[in-house]
Amino acid sequence: MAGEKKPQGLQLLDFWVSPFGQRCRIALAEKNLPYEYLEQDLRNKSELLLKSNPIHKKIPVLLHDGRPICESLIILQYIDEAFPSGTRLLPAGDPYARAQARFWADYIDKKVYECGTRLWKLKGEPQQQARAEMVEILRTLEGALGDGKFFGGEAFGFVDVALVPFTAWFLTYERYGEFSVEKECPKLAAWAKRCGERESVAKNLSPPEKVYEFVGDLKKRLGIE
């Protein structure tokens, strides 16, 4: 492993298509923090991953000078707190706004990925159920967005970072669920576009077609068709 250690010694153990990993990449970019990206093979987990996250054995894991931080929203808060100068992901000095932001990030964490997985995995009535739930989740999030530019208002922040990687999955959800995000939630679709114009997002999201391809391959590997 030749070469010098990066300043501040940040490394990210990640998997290319993971929306949870992308949250971390976007946050690090927003904060202008250099880091070493280490792609992980999830079917053959590395010694480093297993040592860094022995409890869950999952990515993403942020290593800061060798010390691991796990769970994407916890990583985001760590980045925000350990590197407080510059952009703040969570609004400083406003505990109520911070609580609101944490609430929506938690909602996104509990609902979007799990429902989305059911949407592409299942068929028939359970898939219809997942589709209906996904539309409701997106509508609820659109309600939280309101007429704001971003979830926190004028500034791109914690909730935006938490949700934006899933916009790369909208195409997949739309195709499997047979609905259109643009039609059901036009404001949310507009927000997604706005976010996509930011460099940190554009550079770190997977192209939606690639996500769709990935899900198709995953289904084949899992023997679902």
Place this chain on the structure above:
Amino acid sequence: MAGGDDLKVLGVWTSPFVIRVRIVLNLKGLAYEYVEEDLGNKSALLLGSNPVNKTVPVLLHDDRPINESQIIIQYIDEVWAGPGTPAVLPSDPYERAAARFWAAYVDDKVGSAWHGMLFRCRNEEERADAVARAGEALQTLEGAFEECAKGKPFFGGDGVGLVDVVLGGYLGWFGAIDRIIGRKLIDPARTPLLAAWEERFRAADVAKGVVPDDVDKVLAFLETLLAIGSANVQILDFEARQEIPGTDEFKSRASTKNAVSLWPSLAQLPPNRKPMIRADQPRTQQLRCLVPAQPHWQRKTTSPAVRHGRARVAQRVKGARHRYVEEDLVDRSELLVTSNPVGYTQEGAGRRFEPSF
């Protein structure tokens, strides 16, 4: 509370999520009004304050609501901070991340096992599975305690911290579980550090009067919850409606035998979905049974597609009567959304878990 902050907590006295918030308020020396909610009949204030999840606890600070227990705790910690005020989270970012990690772990693994042990299990075998999962989680937490406490009495060090209050909130229920399974869930033989921690925590001033210690009372409360939330549902009759072409009318084709094949989910009764049962008026045991209409399914026969299915379902809890309400799954009624007081979220995907309770 003239001149002070106006603090109100909406809660249920046994809820681990409510208890932890109250412990933190005690820790900060804050006075607050406590409002006990009836999960079978949630107040307008609760539903208005937490429209998304409709769960307790809710903290109202000068009438502004904050929801989700761990978020509430961090809010309290941030607002009431400073020299002389005990902190719930440490100040070092890495230690904060570690505390958040373990707190999330507790709710994920211990929380889902707790739910399984008491509310979700349909027989003793399933309960035993959940107890085993809790045991594994507690084993891991034994190691975490050693790491976090480093010889001090609590996860948080000298005083209680985030992980202490999050795990401590479950102790009221653990007392009840200990009685049900005939041994201590936090087993001194297997997890000695945690067993000692449990005693210390229960004895702590901040926990007094808030962590339930009357096991009989807790078990009686469990019965009421189960009566509200669970059901032994059987399909009484099933009506399939078929459009008569060229008219606005339907032809009714009743077929109980086909009900299960057409609507398998009803027979399986996945606990986190339909049907939802609600005790409208607990005294008379009038129950409304909410069943979604399924506009999209089709019969796999040569018959023409049936456009709507409805099932009348019997509620077998203590011979209660039922009334049928048809639901549109996409455009849910207020009643459907406000029902299901002991709801479940999906396990799996490893996401953090907080039952609607």
